[in-house]
Amino acid sequence: MLSPILIAIFLVITALLLYAASRPDTFRVERSTRIAAPAATIFPLIDDFHQWERWSPWENLDPSLKRIYDGADSGKGATYTWAGNKDVGQGRMAIIESTPPARLLIQIDFMVPFEAHNTVEFTLQPEGDGTLLTHAMFGPSPFISRLMGIFFSMDKMIGGKFEEGLGKLKAIAEAKDDAPA
Numbered sequence: 001m002l003s004p005i006l007i008a009i010f011l012v013i014t015a016l017l018l019y020a021a022s023r024p025d026t027f028r029v030e031r032s033t034r035i036a037a038p039a040a041t042i043f044p045l046i047d048d049f050h051q052w053e054r055w056s057p058w059e060n061l062d063p064s065l066k067r068i069y070d071g072a073d074s075g076k077g078a079t080y081t082w083a084g085n086k087d088v089g090q091g092r093m094a095i096i097e098s099t100p101p102a103r104l105l106i107q108i109d110f111m112v113p114f115e116a117h118n119t120v121e122f123t124l125q126p127e128g129d130g131t132l133l134t135h136a137m138f139g140p141s142p143f144i145s146r147l148m149g150i151f152f153s154m155d156k157m158i159g160g161k162f163e164e165g166l167g168k169l170k171a172i173a174e175a176k177d178d179a180p181a
Helices: 005-021 039-048 049-055 143-148 154-178
Strands: 026-035 064-073 078-083 091-101 104-114 115-125 130-140
Touching: 005 143, 026 154, 039 049, 039 115, 039 130, 039 154, 049 078, 064 115, 091 115, 115 154
Parallel strands: none
Antiparallel strands: 026 130, 064 078, 078 091, 091 104, 104 115, 115 130
């Protein structure tokens, strides 16, 4: 005869699995900030992977990060491959659409510590004398991600990094916009 404790554990595990299965099979994490600079000042900072070392919060998590830039120098066709410690993992980004100074789409493929294939989107919208910059990542959410999402908020983990990066972009773009010509 099964003990009530084993039955309770089985029911809890079954409930968690069913709940995970019922969650959306896609995700989207998005953050925005207003920058007191024109989109034309901001766009080159995101359209050129070489510039990401200046503002991306993941760039300084591993002082020994290995980077390979390939393809176009910037814009569609530019690629960036990285390999680092457990905090940054290993992967590749490729710009798949570049519409200056309004929109940038990037295919991002993570290989380590887990495999995932997502899309990163930057949109720049004029807002008064500045620009509303939005950074988003979206893609499929396989069952294991939905199960982990019960215990860990991807929105909080990634969203916080997006906010940090947007803050650095804001500082760089606003300082550049104020610089004498």
